[in-house]
Amino acid sequence: MSKQDNGLFSYEHTAHQAAYGDCPKCQSPFLIKHKGKSSFIGCSAYPECDYTHSLSSLEVVVLKVMDDSHCPECQSPLAVKKGRYGMFIGCTNFPECHYISYNKSHDKKDHYQAVSCPQCSDGSLQKKQNKFGKYFYACDNYPKCKFVLNQEPVGVKCENCDASVMVKLPKDNQYLCINPQCKHKQQRE
């Protein structure tokens, strides 16, 4: 597979690959498959490649249980795990639950800290994901307040207009003021 660097997909592939590895026969990624009540790991190139192996044969080690996290599928705690090909975050209820987190925000260094909504005073901006897997940040007072941002907000005061929220620009190491009349950029600390 060619090297891709377009965020979610590549990370998803990486987490998936860390957990399950690639098919030794044809190097396609493995998928979890279900047949009746049983689940197993099968090659994503099926039916061209019919390689499968059992879930219990995965060499996965739990490195750290994240006590304050919950699996969105079964509510068990999530854990940092090490598969044969790298680290990933998955459900401690494995193999009953196959949830794997593709959400980079579990990474401490870019963990999103909710900031208060600049439009209504009592809401805060929550990280959400749309059906295409793209993140956005919406006020939790919705539908009363419809404030939404496409870029990650930070509780940094704009030096130019005193707005209380700025957004992180993905490329340059800068913050951008959310005030459309201002559009001030300032360097991140």
Ligand SMILES: [Zn+2]
């Ligand atoms: Zn295969």
Ligand SMILES: [Zn+2]
């Ligand atoms: Zn789970």
Ligand SMILES: [Zn+2]
């Ligand atoms: Zn609001």
Ligand SMILES: [Zn+2]
């Ligand atoms: Zn400003």
